Amino acid sequence: MVRRLAGIRGALERNKTLRYVVYSGVVGVVSGLGACLFFVLLEWGKYFFLEYLAGYPLSKPGGEQLVALERSPVFRRWMLLVLPAFGGLLTGFLVHRYAPEAEGHGTDALIDAFHNKNGIIRTRVPYIKGLASIITLSTGGSAGREGPIAQIGAGFGSWVARLLRMNVRERRLMLLAGCAAGLGAIFRAPLGGALTAIEVLYREDFETEGIILCIMSSVIANAIFISIFGQRPIFDIPPIHFANPVELLFYAGLGLVCVPFGFTYVKVFYGMRDYFFRRLPLKKALVPTVGGLMVGLIAYWRPEVMSGGYGTIQKALMGTLPVSLMLSLAVLKIFATAFTISSGGSGGVFGPSLFIGAMLGGAVGQISCGLFPQWVGNSGAFALVGMGAFFGGVAKAPIGALLMVCEMTGGYGLVVPLMFASVIAVLCSQGWSLYEKQVLNKFHSPAHRTDMVLNVLENVKVRDVYDPTLPVTSLPQDMTLRELKRFMVHTRESFFPVVDDRFHLKGILSLQDVRSVLFEDSVAELLVVGELASPPVSVRPDISLYEALMKFLSSGYGQIPVEERDLGVVGMLRLEELMHAYHQEIQRLRED
The missing domain is CATH 1.10.3080.10 (Clc chloride channel)
Incomplete structure (x- = not known):
C-alpha cells in the first residue's frame, strides 16, 4: 500500500x-x-x-x-x-x-x-x-x-x-x-x-x-x-439593466459617496481595536463580551444591524426601504461591525461591507430617482452597484468584488456601472485598506523575494548540460539481492537507476538503501532490487536547470536520472554539472 x-x-x-x-x-x-x-x-x-x-x-x-x-x-x-x-x-x-x-x-x-x-x-x-x-x-x-x-x-x-x-x-x-x-x-x-x-x-x-x-x-x-x-442566487432582484449613459454620472456620484464612508469604516474599525478594546483592563478572552454588549445596545434600537443583514440588503435591492433608514443603518453598521470584530469576535468584513454599500447605493438611488426621474430608472440598481463599489474601494479588490456581486444577485446587466463606480471608489481610496496585511504588489511580498533575483538557471535546459554519450549503469527491477552483491564487486558506482525491461525508471537504489540487508544470506534470493529501491526521481531533457535544482534539493541525491518518455533512462545529471553550468552562465552574463 x-x-x-x-x-x-x-x-x-x-x-x-x-x-x-x-x-x-x-x-x-x-x-x-x-x-x-x-x-x-x-x-x-x-x-x-x-x-x-x-x-x-x-x-x-x-x-x-x-x-x-x-x-x-x-x-x-x-x-x-x-x-x-x-x-x-x-x-x-x-x-x-x-x-x-x-x-x-x-x-x-x-x-x-x-x-x-x-x-x-x-x-x-x-x-x-x-x-x-x-x-x-x-x-x-x-x-x-x-x-x-x-x-x-x-x-x-x-x-x-x-x-x-x-x-x-x-x-x-x-x-x-x-x-x-x-x-x-x-x-x-x-x-x-x-x-x-x-x-x-x-x-x-x-x-x-x-x-x-x-x-x-x-x-x-x-x-x-x-x-x-440549489443554484438560485442569494439575492432576488427586479428586472434591472443599464441602458442610459447619462446614469453613469449618478453612478460616479455613488462611487464618490462610498469614499468617505469607506474611510470612516476602516478608521473606526482599527481605531476601536487600537485605542479602546486593547486598552481595556480586562483579560483578552472577556473583551469580546464588552463588544457584544455594545452591539446589543445598537440592536435594541435597530435590530437590522445584527448578523449579516442579508434580508435587509434584499429589501434595499427591491427599493422598499426609506432613505433615512438606509443612511442610519449604514452608519450604525460601521460601528456595530467594529464593536463585534475589533473586540476579538470572529467573523468577516465582506458581509458588512455589502450591507453598507447596499444602504448607501439604495439611498443615492432613491434620491436620484426623486430628483431626476427622467434619467434614473431603478433605485435597486444603485443598491447592487453600491455593494460592489464599497467593498472594492475598502478592500482594493474591485474585480473580485464585481464578479461576486454579479453572481450573488444575477445582476450581470449592471456590469458597466459596477465597473465604473468601483474604479472611482478604488482610485479615491488609495490611502487606506480594510486588510492590514495586504502588500502593494509581489515585490513587497516575502513570498516572492526570490523573484527579484535573476534566475539564470531558468535559461539553461538539462539537455544542454548532461552528456548523453556517457554510459548509464542501471539495474533491472527483478534482479535479486544475491545478483546485486555479485554485481557490486565489479563496479565502483554507488547510485543506480532501477528500470523495467523497457528502461523506464521504477526507482533509485543507493548503497545506503541495501546496507541493512546486504549480508543477510537468508533473504538473498527472496529480495529483488525493485523492492529495495527508493521512489523514482527523474528529470526530462527539456526542463530548465532551475526545475532540476529543485529536484536535487527535495531528493537529496547527488545525481538524478535523465528520462525521456519513449526511450526511458538516457543519461545521468550530476549536481556538479549543474553547478558548473550555473557558474558558466554567470560568467557569460558578466561578460555581456
Whole structure:
C-alpha cells in the first residue's frame, strides 16, 4: 500500500497538469463540504437564538430559506441586548483558549499566512474559526461569513499541502485554492471567489500563478454546494439593466459617496481595536463580551444591524426601504461591525461591507430617482452597484468584488456601472485598506523575494548540460539481492537507476538503501532490487536547470536520472554539472 501511494505521488510529481487537477479536486471537495456544514449550522444557529429565543422576525434573502420553521410569537426585545454579549463570551473563551489566531475577521490571517508564514495555518484553526464565527453570527454579532469561510478553506488547503508534503510554493497556492473554494461555495460565486482569492493579497497586483488551482477548486466546491442547496442566487432582484449613459454620472456620484464612508469604516474599525478594546483592563478572552454588549445596545434600537443583514440588503435591492433608514443603518453598521470584530469576535468584513454599500447605493438611488426621474430608472440598481463599489474601494479588490456581486444577485446587466463606480471608489481610496496585511504588489511580498533575483538557471535546459554519450549503469527491477552483491564487486558506482525491461525508471537504489540487508544470506534470493529501491526521481531533457535544482534539493541525491518518455533512462545529471553550468552562465552574463 505504501509503495502504491509512493508510486502515485511520483506520477503526480512528474506531471504538473495531473498534479494540479488532483490537488485542486481534493481541496475543492474538502472545502465544499466544509462550507456546506458551516452554512447549515449557521442558519440553524440564527434560527435558534434570534428567531426562537428572541422572537425577532429575521428577514432573509430570496435564495437562502433553509430553515422554514415559525419563529417564537413573542418578540423579547431585551434579549437583543444580551445575546451578542453571550456570543462574545463564548467566542472569547473558545478562541483565546484554543486558537488565538482565529480572532478577528480571518482574511488578514489568510493574507499573513501567505506572505509571512510559508502558507501554514494550524490544523485546529479551521475548526475553531468555524465554530467561533457560527456563535458570533448566530447570536447577532455584526459580521460576515467571508472571513471565516476564507480562513476555513485556506486552513483545509494548508492541511492537505502539509499532508502531501508539498514544497512552500505549492503550499501557498493550496492555501489560495482552499480560500477560493470556500468563497465560491458559500456565496455561490465560483469565478468571483477564485479571483478574490488571488486579488485580495495585494493592493495593486494579482497572484496569477494560483488562478488555475483557484478556479478548479472553486468550481468543484461550488458544484457540491449547489447540488445540496440549489443554484438560485442569494439575492432576488427586479428586472434591472443599464441602458442610459447619462446614469453613469449618478453612478460616479455613488462611487464618490462610498469614499468617505469607506474611510470612516476602516478608521473606526482599527481605531476601536487600537485605542479602546486593547486598552481595556480586562483579560483578552472577556473583551469580546464588552463588544457584544455594545452591539446589543445598537440592536435594541435597530435590530437590522445584527448578523449579516442579508434580508435587509434584499429589501434595499427591491427599493422598499426609506432613505433615512438606509443612511442610519449604514452608519450604525460601521460601528456595530467594529464593536463585534475589533473586540476579538470572529467573523468577516465582506458581509458588512455589502450591507453598507447596499444602504448607501439604495439611498443615492432613491434620491436620484426623486430628483431626476427622467434619467434614473431603478433605485435597486444603485443598491447592487453600491455593494460592489464599497467593498472594492475598502478592500482594493474591485474585480473580485464585481464578479461576486454579479453572481450573488444575477445582476450581470449592471456590469458597466459596477465597473465604473468601483474604479472611482478604488482610485479615491488609495490611502487606506480594510486588510492590514495586504502588500502593494509581489515585490513587497516575502513570498516572492526570490523573484527579484535573476534566475539564470531558468535559461539553461538539462539537455544542454548532461552528456548523453556517457554510459548509464542501471539495474533491472527483478534482479535479486544475491545478483546485486555479485554485481557490486565489479563496479565502483554507488547510485543506480532501477528500470523495467523497457528502461523506464521504477526507482533509485543507493548503497545506503541495501546496507541493512546486504549480508543477510537468508533473504538473498527472496529480495529483488525493485523492492529495495527508493521512489523514482527523474528529470526530462527539456526542463530548465532551475526545475532540476529543485529536484536535487527535495531528493537529496547527488545525481538524478535523465528520462525521456519513449526511450526511458538516457543519461545521468550530476549536481556538479549543474553547478558548473550555473557558474558558466554567470560568467557569460558578466561578460555581456
